[in-house]
Amino acid sequence: MTNVFHRMPGSNLPLAVGGKGPYIFDESGKQYIDASGGAAVSCLGHGHPAVIEAIKRQADSMAYAHTSFFTNEPAERLASLLVDHAPDGIEKVYFVSGGSEAVETTLKLARQYFTEIGQPQRKHFIARLQSYHGNTLGALSVGGNLWRRKQFDPILIESHHLSPCYAYRGQRDNESEAEYGLRVANELEEKILELGADTVIGFIAEPVVGATMGAVPAVPGYFKRIREICDQYGVLMILDEVMCGMGRTGTLFACEQEGVSPDLVAIAKGLGGGYQPIGAAMSSGKIYDAIVGGTGFFQHGFTYIGHATACAAGLAVQETILGENLLENVMARGEDLDRALHDKLGNHPNVGDIRGRGLFRGVELVADRATKEPFDPSLKINGKIKKAAMAEGLCCYPMGGCIDGQRGDHVLLAPPYISDADLMGEIAERLSKAVEAALKA
Numbered sequence: 001m002t003n004v005f006h007r008m009p010g011s012n013l014p015l016a017v018g019g020k021g022p023y024i025f026d027e028s029g030k031q032y033i034d035a036s037g038g039a040a041v042s043c044l045g046h047g048h049p050a051v052i053e054a055i056k057r058q059a060d061s062m063a064y065a066h067t068s069f070f071t072n073e074p075a076e077r078l079a080s081l082l083v084d085h086a087p088d089g090i091e092k093v094y095f096v097s098g099g100s101e102a103v104e105t106t107l108k109l110a111r112q113y114f115t116e117i118g119q120p121q122r123k124h125f126i127a128r129l130q131s132y133h134g135n136t137l138g139a140l141s142v143g144g145n146l147w148r149r150k151q152f153d154p155i156l157i158e159s160h161h162l163s164p165c166y167a168y169r170g171q172r173d174n175e176s177e178a179e180y181g182l183r184v185a186n187e188l189e190e191k192i193l194e195l196g197a198d199t200v201i202g203f204i205a206e207p208v209v210g211a212t213m214g215a216v217p218a219v220p221g222y223f224k225r226i227r228e229i230c231d232q233y234g235v236l237m238i239l240d241e242v243m244c245g246m247g248r249t250g251t252l253f254a255c256e257q258e259g260v261s262p263d264l265v266a267i268a269k270g271l272g273g274g275y276q277p278i279g280a281a282m283s284s285g286k287i288y289d290a291i292v293g294g295t296g297f298f299q300h301g302f303t304y305i306g307h308a309t310a311c312a313a314g315l316a317v318q319e320t321i322l323g324e325n326l327l328e329n330v331m332a333r334g335e336d337l338d339r340a341l342h343d344k345l346g347n348h349p350n351v352g353d354i355r356g357r358g359l360f361r362g363v364e365l366v367a368d369r370a371t372k373e374p375f376d377p378s379l380k381i382n383g384k385i386k387k388a389a390m391a392e393g394l395c396c397y398p399m400g401g402c403i404d405g406q407r408g409d410h411v412l413l414a415p416p417y418i419s420d421a422d423l424m425g426e427i428a429e430r431l432s433k434a435v436e437a438a439l440k441a
Contacts, residue, residue, distance in 0.1 A: 019045070022035075022046075023045075032394065034415070036413055037414045040248060040412070044275075048317075048418075055313050059309055081319070089286075097305075099242035099243070101302060103133045104139050106266050107125065125160070126204075128163065128205055130212050131164070148405075184222065185222050192229070208244040208254055212399065214362030215361050217356065242279065243360075252322075263283075266280070276310035276314070278311065326417040330359050337361055341361065342354055345428070360412075360413075361414075364402065365381055377407055387438075388433070388437035393430065397411065413427065
């Protein structure tokens with residue numbers, strides 16, 4: 001029996017007692033490859049000495065000071081580092097404790113921006129189907145995963161959803177990638193005009209969709225067209241890089257590979273690598289200046305924003321990523337992982353797509369490869385894969401509903417940036433065995 005209210009009540013979870021590099025150990029001594037970093041969190045693996053030392057040093061000095069009274073050195077230094085490497089125009093950082101808080105902060109900041117500049121009639125957010133932006137009510141409201149939203153629908157704020165950029169299932173036989181990207185991007189303009197161009201606050205999207213679709217990147221040109229539409233109608237572009245950012249796709253910010261700069265960007269997970277709970281909403285200078293030059297007060301806040309120990313951990317993680325050139329390793333090992341997955345699963349009759357960028361990879365399972373027909377959701381293929389993978393000593397991130405919130409099974413992989421080539425092969429080998437075991441179960 002347990003007094004913990006687990007996220008899956010009634011489940012019989014193994015007790016984790018240790019971690020080293022890409023591995024986690026349970027109380028029986030069994031070793032697991034942490035091939036998903038939990039939920040794409042543990043970017044430096046477990047037990048990294050530089051990060052642990054930074055946490056100890058800060059806790060010895062001053063663990064916490066409330067930000068209504070003081071700032072602190074780790075927060076100031078981490079903010080400077082992030083802005084120095086951020087997309088053009090991003091100038092300020094608002095630290096929070098995780099991804100949902102980061103997205104919630106971008107939404108409220110976006111709304112207040114328009115009240116500050118005399119456009120209080122703007123009230124609509126537009127997002128995409130099959131997106132996931134967090135579990136606070138505002139973040140859940142803009143999320144486009146129907147399964148996650150369903151039971152909370154009556155208490156969610158109104159939001160509007162477009163088609164995802166999901167080439168495997170959305171691209172027509174008679175159109176190129178570029179034509180497909182323009183077609184789905186132009187849905188944004190149609191929706192803005194339908195709602196009224198002067199009533200829309202922002203468009204929010206993940207550059208590479210993670211949990212709900214399994215590492216689905218947009219086709220080239222999609223986000224550039226989105227940026228053009230936002231600029232044309234004065235709509236803010238909000239990017240959710242909570243899962244795909246902070247080096248996960250091979251660049252510190254995932255949007256660097258799209259050639260666009262957002263007005264607001266949410267980061268977390270790889271920001272602190274799991275060593276401390278931390279996230280951030282990063283803002284353009286124009287949004288910050290509008291608030292400072294207006295009411296002078298952002299009507300928002302959490303107890304632990306700018307937490308000194310959390311920021312010290314985040315700073316150590318980012319200095320390690322940049323100082324050890326780990327982004328280069330992400331790109332190289334990502335190619336290794338892609339090759340290994342194609343080698344082990346590329347010709348499997350029940351593997352429809354292998355996709356992703358850097359060390360952010362997804363495998364979509366299908367009942368029929370030729371027609372792309374998904375498995376019946378009642379079979380719970382994703383759950384069976386997770387159970388079989390754990391038996392193989394592999395932690396991965398299988399989910400269901402990647403097509404419409406109900407149908408579709410995928411596995412998300414997000415191993416640590418410190419991985420070597422041999423580990424990529426071992427991940428693919430163990431996942432292949434888990435897939436076979438699940439399909440036979």
